[in-house]
Structures are given as structure tokens and as C-alpha cells.
Amino acid sequence: MEIMGKSTGTSTVKRGLAKMLKGGVIMDVVNSEQAKIAEESGAVAVMALERVPYDIRHQGGVARMSDPEIIINIQQVVSIPVMAKARIGHITEARILEALNVDFIDESEVLTPADEIYHILKNDFKVPFVCGACNLGEALRRIGEGASMIRTKGEAGTGDIVEAVRHIRKVNEDILRVINATYMELMTIAKELGAPYELVLQVKKLGHLPVVNFAAGGVATPADAALMMELGCDGVFVGSGIFKSDNPLKRAKAIVEAVVHYKDGFVLAEISKGLGVAMKGQSIAEMNDEVRLAKRGW
């Protein structure tokens, strides 16, 4: 029998990579030294950035896609997948990142949005995308556009986990509502969520999102990472939490282990010992609405 032609960039292949990252930690890095530390600590992927969210927050200005040179340098030193961020709606930044052969694009609210109305049509790309979502409606809108992975939209760069918790709780609550609804109720629920009906139907049948869902934003300690797993996340992004702390390698290793053994209090107690000072952080309750990143995107 003849072998049929191969197809690249299919939804199975794109969502498949996200599945391979499950139970893992994806770390923000700004140079090849940090990337190597991340890989050594057991990261499943790195996010190549020019500035970590903590610095973006404190230095201000427009935050854009990283300089391709930073991404290429990082690609050269690690064997794990390399991700990079594009601004919300910035089709061209995404195209550049695809040409650079990054393994995943994060259409991210951490960068300054390029479009106030539309997100990128991610189905047009062969490289998979991850997008943030505060609730099920937002998650399904992004999946409808072609996102292969979802993450919470916690407040990056704050070291405060409360927003990420709110988002995963909300997604879970919305999913439960869909599961418990009758088929007759689903169209109205789709309308209320602002989500594509077909995807709501899919959630009802599957009992969960059709793609992998990670925690992101505000993870600073192994306990934070374990909490997000406890709440049902498939894995964790850690941004400023690692390289803005006292002992990045030790903390990174501890967070990796916390994600595996998130239910085991004894292991968590052991790995949480003597990690040095965590990133200083900033309580979200003290922040004005206009500096909140979760308000970006819709």
C-alpha cells in the first residue's frame, strides 16, 4: 500500500505538543544562561523574552515581541521547546516568530496589545498558539480562533496568585455548568458565555476543555505551583518568580518537583525549605484597575 502525503500544522499535531508539556513547568528566560538553568532544573519549555513581566511592569513603556537574536541564541543552547510572545492581534509579529521556528507562540496580554478589537486568527498558522483566558467563554473564543493551549491570565510580574486562582475557579465553574446543563440549555449558555456553540457542545461531551489548560501569572513559590495543579491546571508557567528570586536554580527545581508531587504535603514541605527570598511581589488588591493585565484581551 502507498504511503499518503504527510500533513503538517494539523490540529492534532498542534494540540499534541501542548499535551506533551502536561505536568511540566514552562519558564520565562531572557538570555541563554537563564535558558540553560531552566533546562537543567527540569523545565519542559522556555519562554524567550526581552524582559520578564516584573521588569515590564516596573520599567513601563510599550512591550513588544523580543529581538529575534535573543530567541535564536536561546534556541541554540537548549533542546526543549522554545516559546515566544506576540502582542495581542499582531499578525506580523506572529508571522516573524513562526519564521524563526519557535515551537509555540503566546499571544500575550503581558505585551502591549496591538489591536483593541481582534485577536490573531491562529488557525492560519502552522505553529501552535497559547492564549490567556479568565473564564470559559474567553477560552472557547480563543480556541475558536485556533489556540491549541489555554492558560490563566493571572497578574504577571506581581507574585500574587489570587488572579490565576480566580480564573481557574471560574473556568471550572463554567465547565461544571455546561456539563450539568441539558442539551436544550446549551445554546443559551453559549450566548451568555459569548462562546461558539459547537465548542460548548464539545465541552459538554468531553467534560473538560478540548485543549490543555496551564496556570500563568503570579506563581512565585512551589506551593503556588502545587495549588494551581490542585485546582485542575495541567501545568504551570512561571515568569518573574524564578529569575527575580534569590536562588533561581534551587527555586526552579523545587517548582518542577512541586508540580509532580502537588498532593504530597511531605514532599512539598521538604522542597520548600531554604529557597531564599522569593520575588518581592506586589499585592493585586493594592493595584489600580488600569494597570491590570487581565483586562487586556476579551
Added chain:
Amino acid sequence: MKIGVLALQGAVSEHCKVLNKLGHEAINIVSQHDLFGIDGLIIPGGESSTIGNLLVRYCLLNPIIELGQNGLPIFGTCAGLILLSKYIEKSNQHRLGLMDTHVIRNAFGRQFSCFEVNMPIPILGSIPYNTVFIRAPYIDKVHEGVSVLLSYENKVIFAEQNNFLVTAFHPELTDDMRIHEYFIQKVVSR
């Protein structure tokens, strides 16, 4: 049958689902005592370097090597294929090293080049199998005792040696359960 699925990182639940559909019990393996009483073991896809590190940190590496040497059937997909191989090109990462194979990691390129393709697999009959490759490795050299079950573009992507079975692609990402069934046969006939 009781089949362990190494659950340190990666596509664990996908394998468990297939095992359950086939009527077998799937046991998540995260520490040494989980290995007790399993009839077979699956090492899933994920990041092989991460899984290797965690195997060492949680004292699972040597117990699994020992079980493998004593005949426990082990099935590795993608990262699992890498971890089961004795030789890994340009890498000193931790491994089980139970098979006499030489592998190249990320050998089909980065994510942009990942693909799926339908092809017949002789040992599974004439119906084509949908093989899904994700930053996949391949075996570039096999030593004595290893049987090649399938090659694609002259690259070995499905192989067997005694109680070990490996694929460079991901049978757990499709609805076709024939490769899992083939592995279960190995477990049953042990």
C-alpha cells in the same frame, strides 16, 4: 492486566484512557512503591530530559531498569523511546538505556515541521495507521537483537527488542488502539 504509566510529566492521561478502553487498569507511577504488582509499564511522551531528571530525583531509575532486565514489558512513546535507548546523540541526559538503539532527538525538526501521516504497519495488518510526530526522535542505528517494525524515509520509528517496544510517534493521540493492543499481547504472553 495492571499497567503502570510513568506519571512524572507528559501525556499520561491519554495512555490511561486507551488502557481503560481496552479493559485494563492504569496505575500512575510517581514513586517507587507504585511499581509493585504491575504487569507492564508505559513511558509516555513528554520532555525526555525532564522525565530523566525526575526519574533520578525520585529513585525510580534503577528500580525500573531492574524490572526491565527481569522481563517486565515496557512500551515507550517518543520521550519513552529516547529514555529506553542506550545511546542518545549529543546528550548525556539520564536514561534507562535498556535497548541497544542509537537515537537522535528532535530529529524531524522543530514544531513547525511536525506532521501526521497515514501508513500501513505490516505487523498490524493492511489498514493504514495514522502516525503523529511531535518534535519526534528517530532511531538511526539498531544493534543486534532489535527488530525494526516500521521505518519512514529510511528512519526507524517503531522497534522491538525482547520485552521492550518503542514508537517515535504517538499512538495515544489517535483513536487507533492497535499498537496498545500489540503491547498488551506482549504483557499477556509473558
